[in-house]
Amino acid sequence: MEADLQGWRLSPSAVRVIPGEAVRKGEAQGNHYFHDLYNVIATDLKAGHSSYWGLEGREHTAQVSQRQREWREWRFRFEQDDQEKLAEYAADLRASGESEQFLPAMFCSPTMELGVDISALNAVYLRNVPPTPANYAQRAGRAGRSGQAAVIVTYCAAQSPHDQYFFERRSEMVAGVVRPPALDITNEELVRSHLHAVWLAEAKVALSPDIPEILDLKRADYPLKQEIHDVINRAMLVSMTRLPMKRVLDQILASTEGRKPVWMGEPDDFVSDVAQRAPQEFDRAFDRWRELYNSARTQLMEANARSEITGLSGADRRRIKAAQMQASDQITILEQGKASNGSDFYSYRYLATEGFLPGYNFPRLPLYAFIPGEGKTGSFLQRARFLAISEFGPRSLIYHEGRAYRVMKAKLPPEVRTGDGSELATRDIFICSNCGACHDGEVERCHACNTAMAGEVPVQRTLRIDNVEAAQRWCMDPLSTVWR
Numbered sequence: 001m002e003a004d005l006q007g008w009r010l011s012p013s014a015v016r017v018i019p020g021e022a023v024r025k026g027e028a029q030g031n032h033y034f035h036d037l038y039n040v041i042a043t044d045l046k047a048g049h050s051s052y053w054g055l056e057g058r059e060h061t062a063q064v065s066q067r068q069r070e071w072r073e074w075r076f077r078f079e080q081d082d083q084e085k086l087a088e089y090a091a092d093l094r095a096s097g098e099s100e101q102f103l104p105a106m107f108c109s110p111t112m113e114l115g116v117d118i119s120a121l122n123a124v125y126l127r128n129v130p131p132t133p134a135n136y137a138q139r140a141g142r143a144g145r146s147g148q149a150a151v152i153v154t155y156c157a158a159q160s161p162h163d164q165y166f167f168e169r170r171s172e173m174v175a176g177v178v179r180p181p182a183l184d185i186t187n188e189e190l191v192r193s194h195l196h197a198v199w200l201a202e203a204k205v206a207l208s209p210d211i212p213e214i215l216d217l218k219r220a221d222y223p224l225k226q227e228i229h230d231v232i233n234r235a236m237l238v239s240m241t242r243l244p245m246k247r248v249l250d251q252i253l254a255s256t257e258g259r260k261p262v263w264m265g266e267p268d269d270f271v272s273d274v275a276q277r278a279p280q281e282f283d284r285a286f287d288r289w290r291e292l293y294n295s296a297r298t299q300l301m302e303a304n305a306r307s308e309i310t311g312l313s314g315a316d317r318r319r320i321k322a323a324q325m326q327a328s329d330q331i332t333i334l335e336q337g338k339a340s341n342g343s344d345f346y347s348y349r350y351l352a353t354e355g356f357l358p359g360y361n362f363p364r365l366p367l368y369a370f371i372p373g374e375g376k377t378g379s380f381l382q383r384a385r386f387l388a389i390s391e392f393g394p395r396s397l398i399y400h401e402g403r404a405y406r407v408m409k410a411k412l413p414p415e416v417r418t419g420d421g422s423e424l425a426t427r428d429i430f431i432c433s434n435c436g437a438c439h440d441g442e443v444e445r446c447h448a449c450n451t452a453m454a455g456e457v458p459v460q461r462t463l464r465i466d467n468v469e470a471a472q473r474w475c476m477d478p479l480s481t482v483w484r
Contacts, residue, residue: 056099059401061109063381068096069111075103077118110135112142119146126154129163133176185252186261192274193358194252195245199278200357202241203232207347211289212335214347222290224283232279238272246271285356289345292368292380293334295411300327322372329378330370344368344380353382367392369407371400410463426461 022029044050058072071093074082086093086100093100106112124143130136136154144150154173156163166173184190205228207214215222223229231237249267253260264270303323306312312320334345344350352359353366367388372378381400383391391398398405430439430453437448446453 055105056101056103057105057107057402058103059108060106060112062111063379063400067092068098071096071098072103072106073116073118075099075101076106077120078102079120110139112139116142117145118142121145122148122150124150124152126152128160129154129156129166129173131162132179133173134178134181136173136176137178185255186264188261188263189355189364190358191249191252193352193355194248195271195274196278196281197357198245198248199237199241199275200282202244203234203237205231209346209348210336211286211345211347211350215286215290217293222286222293224286232282238275241275241278242271245275281356285351285354288354288368289334289350292411293331296327296330296334299323300331303327326370326372326378329372330380333378333380344382369398370411371398371405424461424463426463428458428460429462430456430458432456 041050041052044052058075060069060072064072071086071089074085075098090100121143124140126136126139130139140152143152156167158164214225214228216225224232246268249271253267260267303320307317307320307324336345344353348357349359351357353364355364364384366382366384369381369383369388369392370378371381379400381398390396392407394407394410396407398407427440430442431437432439432446432449432451432453433456434451435446435449437446439447439453442458443453445451
């Protein structure tokens with residue numbers, strides 16, 4: 001506390017908790033505070049004024065472009081040099097719908113965890129308990145960097161075992177041991193992706209930032225362009241790449257004192273296998289992009305065909321126009337990788353997310369959701385699969401740039417339909433009631449815990465979804481987690 005200020009702290013033992021009116025009467029009642037708050041806001045807005053006008057909060061996450069994140073850091077810091085930069089880029093800010101005024105609050109993901117210094121920041125609110133004490137130190141350390149007092153508030157969710165564990169053991173998080181990061185350097189997918197990087201470098205293929213410069217969009221199924229196909233399928237490429245790939249693998253094995261991982265056979269055979277299969281793996285890595293692009297093109301063609309129907313109502317024409325604009329936005333985003341790693345479809349970044357190349361800071365094989373733009377281009381959001389199963393589930397709400405969107409559609413590839421195209425090719429799965437392991441077909445015993453599976457009722461008509469589409473609208477289905 002400052003010398004001229006006094007402060008008090010209420011002792012937890014002095015707090016008395018008594019049953020409220022809803023408990024005494026046995027009837028559920030609304031929260032009076034929020035009921036009155038929303039009524040007052042609605043009344044003020046109807047009257048044309050509100051005490052909440054002028055407050056602004058902006059998103060600072062990886063789903064926002066690097067340029068916009070920088071603008072928002074300037075606005076949030078708002079020191080003299082920041083104001084000069086904002087004045088210099090005023091035209092760009094206005095074109096992007098960004099204000100030049102002071103930004104009082106930012107809602108951040110771990111993009112603010114490292115490398116951003118805002119010396120005047122004195123308050124941080126954490127919406128959940130960070131994964132480790134190292135993360136807590138980084139996030140809480142954003143405040144008070146000039147030596148001033150700072151307040152850090154961490155919310156512990158009632159339904160999160162992780163949050164509740166550290167709520168009971170706060171000192172383990174706040175003053176816990178910051179352990180060195182651990183990395184399994186012999187992870188098979190990690191090793192393969194590094195060998196792929198060596199293979200690509202030795203093939204002397206300089207990839208364009210834009211994926212349409214790599215694929216032939218004029219041919220069915222969008223194959224690799226002929227010149228790229230010919231280079232990566234040269235007869236001599238396997239023998240040319242084997243030595244440098246073996247050199248990298250030897251360095252990896254040397255770090256483990258020569259011990260081979262259990263999944264690896266003879267190192268020479270493994271290198272040869274990776275080199276021989278690399279062209280097919282490179283081609284297959286673009287399948288997700290092909291699926292998204294084909295879906296957008298199909299949506300555009302269908303909307304164009306519907307727009308030519310005579311006698312449509314005004315509402316129908318507005319819906320068709322919105323579908324055309326969204327499809328065009330998706331095509332534009334997919335076609336323009338931009339020569340920076342700020343775009344999800346920048347060719348090298350895309351190959352990293354698909355697992356072909358190493359990419360430590362990108363989620364591998366993420367799920368995508370298309371968010372329509374409000375007067376501007378829409379965007380694709382991506383989430384790691386373990387998050388997307390809930391965040392991108394049917395009718396889930398997605399929050400992006402101050403707006404709420406609901407998942408309304410799934411983008412399905414042709415192969416998930418039956419032969420005549422009239423139904424989806426769903427399948428039944430069996431879940432072990434003892435350990436939760438998932439099985440694609442009926443089995444006698446669980447592959448994980450060996451428990452008898454006789455009598456287990458299947459979960460019927462399941463379908464794998466990789467990409468969804470959201471609409472700006474205002475009940476999540478129950479979610480069950482199983483493993484394979």
